[in-house]
Every structure is written in C-alpha cells, then in structure tokens.
Amino acid sequence: MKLGRLNHIGVATPSIADSIAFYRDVMGAETVHMPFDLPDQGVKVCFVDTPNTQIELIEPLGEDSPIHGFLAKNPAGGQHHLCYEVPDIHEAKAWFEAKGARVLGEPRIGAHGTLIFFVHPRDMGGVLTEIMESPRDELH
Ligand SMILES: CC[C@H](C(=O)O)C(=O)SCCNC(=O)CCNC(=O)[C@H](O)C(C)(C)COP(=O)(O)OP(=O)(O)OC[C@H]1O[C@@H](n2cnc3c(N)ncnc32)[C@H](O)[C@@H]1OP(=O)(O)O
Numbered sequence: 319m320k321l322g323r324l325n326h327i328g329v330a331t332p333s334i335a336d337s338i339a340f341y342r343d344v345m346g347a348e349t350v351h352m353p354f355d356l357p358d359q360g361v362k363v364c365f366v367d368t369p370n371t372q373i374e375l376i377e378p379l380g381e382d383s384p385i386h387g388f389l390a391k392n393p394a395g396g397q398h399h400l401c402y403e404v405p406d407i408h409e410a411k412a413w414f415e416a417k418g419a420r421v422l423g424e425p426r427i428g429a430h431g432t433l434i435f436f437v438h439p440r441d442m443g444g445v446l447t448e449i450m451e452s453p454r455d456e457l458h
C-alpha cells in the first residue's frame with residue numbers, strides 16, 4: 319500500500335457552531351461547508367477547507383456516538399483522527415490486517431460518500447487513523 323493524500327484532520331468538538339466561529343473568525347477559514355448529520359456514524363460533521371486538505375469538525379450525535387468517550391476525556395474537544403486516501407479500500411484493509419493492526423469494523427460509507435475504515439490508535443503510534451477510498455473523480 320502507498321501512503322495517500324491527507325484527506326482530512328478530524329477535530330472533535332462539543333459544539334460545531336462554536337468551532338465554526340473559531341475557524342472562520344480566528345483562523346480565517348474562507349470556506350465552511352454546511353454541517354450535516356451522519357446518524358449511522360453517530361456524528362454531526364462540518365468540513366472546513368484549507369488550501370491543501372480539510373478540517374473535519376465532528377460533534378457527537380446520539381447516545382452511542384463513538385466520540386463520547388473522547389470528549390469525556392477532552393471536554394473542550396481536540397484533534398481526533400487523521401484520514402488518508404487510498405485507491406483500493408479492500409486492499410488497504412487486508413494490508414493493515416496483515417500488519418497485525420486492528421481494523422475497526424467493516425468498510426462503510428463515510429462523510430465524503432466513499433468507503434472508509436478506522437485502524438486502532440494503539441496500533442498506529444497513538445493516532446486514530448481513518449483510511450478512505452479516494453473519490454472516483456480524483457483517481458488518475
Ligand atoms: C466516518 C464518518 C467520518 C468520516 O470522516 O467519514 C468520521 O471520521 S467519524 C469519526 C468518529 N468515528 C470514529 O472515531 C470511529 C472509530 N473510533 C472508535 O471506534 C473509537 O473511538 C476507539 C475504539 C478508537 C476508541 O474508543 P473509546 O474512546 O470508547 O475507547 P477507550 O477510551 O477505551 O480508548 C482506547 C484507547 O485508545 C485511545 N484513544 C481513544 N480515542 C483516541 C483518539 N481519537 N486518538 C488517539 N487515541 C485514542 C484511548 O486513550 C485509549 O488508550 P489507552 O492507552 O488504552 O488509555
């Protein structure tokens with residue numbers, strides 16, 4: 319597997335509204351996309367464009383949100399995960415499994431509408447890592 323583009327940096331927040339104001343007014347973000355809910359993934363999501371990647375703001379959605387634990391430990395929020403693109407999500411899953419890393423669940427549709435999976439932070443140098451199938455229109 320080849321290390322692909324950094325698609326986004328996931329930032330957990332207790333309030334997407336407050337974080338939007340921060341990225342717009344303090345960080346000077348020019349493009350803040352409309353927030354949307356991903357009930358299957360237990361998060362509300364808002365993408366903030368930077369020149370070379372995106373910030374993915376995530377707020378818990380529902381009782382079973384996977385980020386409740388993170389926010390209990392980090393009440394003000396914080397850097398949550400990194401997401402890299404790959405051309406073939408199934409090949410990438412087999413790659414990480416062959417390396418003995420814990421892939422968390424089966425590939426499922428993520429916030430960009432392509433298949434994603436996560437690899438446990440304990441097997442990734444402490445970094446919760448999301449692997450995302452490159453959007454079809456970006457594959458050359
Ligand atoms: C998919 C939609 C969208 C997209 O981009 O398409 C998203 O990115 S949604 C993002 C939210 N969804 C997820 O994060 C799903 C995958 N995450 C999980 O399954 C859990 O968060 C998990 C298993 C990584 C951790 O679960 P939990 O926090 O409940 O468990 P623990 O508290 O026991 O943590 C175990 C161990 O991991 C450390 N940890 C937890 N979260 C992180 C993190 N974000 N970054 C780094 N390390 C993390 C935690 O400190 C524990 O470490 P230990 O040494 O055992 O104390």
Ligand SMILES: [Co+2]
Pocket residue numbers: 326328374399401448
């Ligand atoms: Co993500």
